[in-house]
Every structure is written in C-alpha cells, then in structure tokens.
Amino acid sequence: MKNTVTSFMAAKGKEKLSMVTAYDFCSARMVQESPVNAILVGDSLGMVMLGYENTLAVTLEDMLHHCKAVARACHDPLLVCDMPFLSYHISVEECVRNAGRLLSEGGCEAVKLEGGVEFCREIKSLSRASIPVMGHLGLTPQSVHAFGGFKVQGKSLAAAQKLLDDARAIQDAGVFSIVLEGIPQALASRITRELTVPTIGIGAGAGCDGQVLVWHDMMGMSPQKPKFARCFVDVGSAFKEALCSYDAAVKSGEFPSAEYCYKAEQEEEIAASIK
Numbered sequence: 001m002k003n004t005v006t007s008f009m010a011a012k013g014k015e016k017l018s019m020v021t022a023y024d025f026c027s028a029r030m031v032q033e034s035p036v037n038a039i040l041v042g043d044s045l046g047m048v049m050l051g052y053e054n055t056l057a058v059t060l061e062d063m064l065h066h067c068k069a070v071a072r073a074c075h076d077p078l079l080v081c082d083m084p085f086l087s088y089h090i091s092v093e094e095c096v097r098n099a100g101r102l103l104s105e106g107g108c109e110a111v112k113l114e115g116g117v118e119f120c121r122e123i124k125s126l127s128r129a130s131i132p133v134m135g136h137l138g139l140t141p142q143s144v145h146a147f148g149g150f151k152v153q154g155k156s157l158a159a160a161q162k163l164l165d166d167a168r169a170i171q172d173a174g175v176f177s178i179v180l181e182g183i184p185q186a187l188a189s190r191i192t193r194e195l196t197v198p199t200i201g202i203g204a205g206a207g208c209d210g211q212v213l214v215w216h217d218m219m220g221m222s223p224q225k226p227k228f229a230r231c232f233v234d235v236g237s238a239f240k241e242a243l244c245s246y247d248a249a250v251k252s253g254e255f256p257s258a259e260y261c262y263k264a265e266q267e268e269e270i271a272a273s274i275k
C-alpha cells in the first residue's frame, strides 16, 4: 500500500508509524520490500556515509545525489528528505527553491527541517507551494554547537514549555508530522497528546505516534551505538567476519576455486599460443 502524507496523518491514534533512514538504492529496495511506512533520506548521511563528525557540512547536492538513488527503489514508503544546514535559513525564497529541487529533482514527497517557531514563515511558504513539511524538534543535530554537544533537550520546565510551544506553532504553520529527538519520554508523550499531527520519536520514548531509526544503528553498522538505538540485527559483525574469511581464502589460494572460473574450449592451447 502506498504511504502518503495523508495516510500518515490519518494513522494518528490508530496505528503506529515506522520510519527508517536510507541513503542508497540497495537499502531503499530492502525497505520497499518491508512493511515500514516511510524512508527518511536523513542528513545523518554526512556522518554514517561520508564520515563527517556532524551534519553541518552536508550540502543540498549531497542530499539530491542520495535522494535520487533512494527514490529509484522507494515506491510504497513515504519518502521524506532532510533539508541540510543553511538550505532553509538564508531566505524564504531560497528555502522554497531548495525544497522544490528535493521534490522535483530528488524525487521525495516531503521535506524535513529542524526548528520551532522561528521557522513558521518558511513552513507556511513551503505549504503554500504544496511542499509537505515534517518538523524536527528537540536534539536537532544541526544545532550541535548551539547546544554545546549532542545533549538531551527539554529537561527543565522552561525548555519543556518551549518545546511544546514550538510543536504547537509549527503544527499551526502546516507541518504534517513532527520528529521528536532526544527528549525525556514524559515530555514527548505530552507533546504527542497535545498535537493533531503524528509525532515520530527517536530517543523520545514509546509515547510517540511512531519511531525512526538510523539504518546503520539498527543494523549494527555504527561504531558507537546511541543509548536509544536498538540493534535489530548485527550485520556489522557479519560483514567483518565475511571480510576476514575472504582475505584468508585469497591469501591461501582457496578462492577462486574452479566453480568461480570461466572456461573456454582449448583455453590452455590458446593461452599458450598468444604472443
């Protein structure tokens, strides 16, 4: 069944939503063949695919490159693409142009941007251009330096109130869903109850309307696994074992054995005769 922004919104209070990041055709095809509701081409690709320390160096061209690959395999899950750092901060015009490119060139169906009440103007302009927007509040990674590190947000009364105010403001501005990242479980549950749009949690507990995980975290492919990320399969260890076996088989001459070689008639004579 095709997931859309309207099916996402209709799921609130009825069924939980699952979302996972993907950055390439191969992993997107696996999600396509699963019941997972949505794919996020997250700017986390800067860290897990490109080796940066944070998401700040990721460009719109990077996002387009990965989004196009994912879109070729993603048909049934809703496809959401992150707007990278500085692609929506400079002006509303640039924001709409950049988001429009992610839809028209990248092939996504919605964009995600980080921030609260201060981005209502951008969210309204995107909605006016019929570009669906997913919000993102809490431990928003593009604010890593403003936060003084990747730290849980919304722990004080004032910070919790600001997050609820932000959630209400961006809902009123037109987002169809909000990612809540790295905030206490009780706060995420309260925000979820207060909103009419679905919340998607990551490190925000079980009270959200859905969950999102980073592909590499859930597949055991991240060097450090965050506390909130459950590893559903340890593919990372299986890959390492496969590489060690391959290395040993090459070095011992055991690989490639006859079954992996091409044959031709009179191949020995031909090989011996060429000059």
Ligand code: KIV
Pocket (backbone or CB within 6 Å): 021, 040, 041, 042, 043, 044, 045, 082, 179, 181, 202, 212, 214
């Ligand atoms: O970039 C990303 O992967 C994200 C998720 C962690 C929500 O924004």
